[in-house]
Amino acid sequence: KQEVTQIPAALSVPEGENLVLNCSFTDSAIYNLQWFRQDPGKGLTSLLLIQSSQREQTSGRLNASLDKSSGRSTLYIAASQPGDSATYLCAVMDSSYKLIFGSGTRLLVRP
């Protein structure tokens, strides 16, 4: 059974710092890996999608990497801003197109 783990559970950094969020999964048979952002009381917003054949994807200050063989992904946020404060969720798509989510990393960027 696929399990997705995110570390750390919470992170507090000063504005301007570069940071890395970690995600690991137990079954490497995935179609893709997706990173989402969730603001308090809101739905999920898609950030990046990495296909299983890809190693990384970039969008603005965000860069996500995927090492399928080791079951790991990282989300790198450059020059963090207070507006980046949210919960970041990692999810892997299994062979039946289901997304299995981690429990998230709650990020606070202090001004």
Place this chain on the structure above:
Amino acid sequence: DAGVIQSPRHEVTEMGQEVTLRCKPISGHNSLFWYRQTMMRGLELLIYFNNNVPIDDSGMPEDRFSAKMPNASFSTLKIQPSEPRDSAVYFCASSLGDSFYTFGSGTRLTVV
């Protein structure tokens, strides 16, 4: 497209009552998913449909929960009878194949 549309946004009901949550997926998407989010358990997949057919309902917690997708543009999740432990945010999402999921804004259910 207006995205995935869920209704109602909030629902407060008494224990034992029937609750129906509604979802309109993005036009052209062929998969629809119902998730439940709680502080304790995070995001859990309840059921998903492909081309309007239920594919996997192993996440549906009990027989009190049922879901339907009568056509490509509408799905319902029903809880009958509702219990306080069903209180959560219920999300609907849709996708096309292995593409991005698009989530609705969710329905916050409170059962008192």
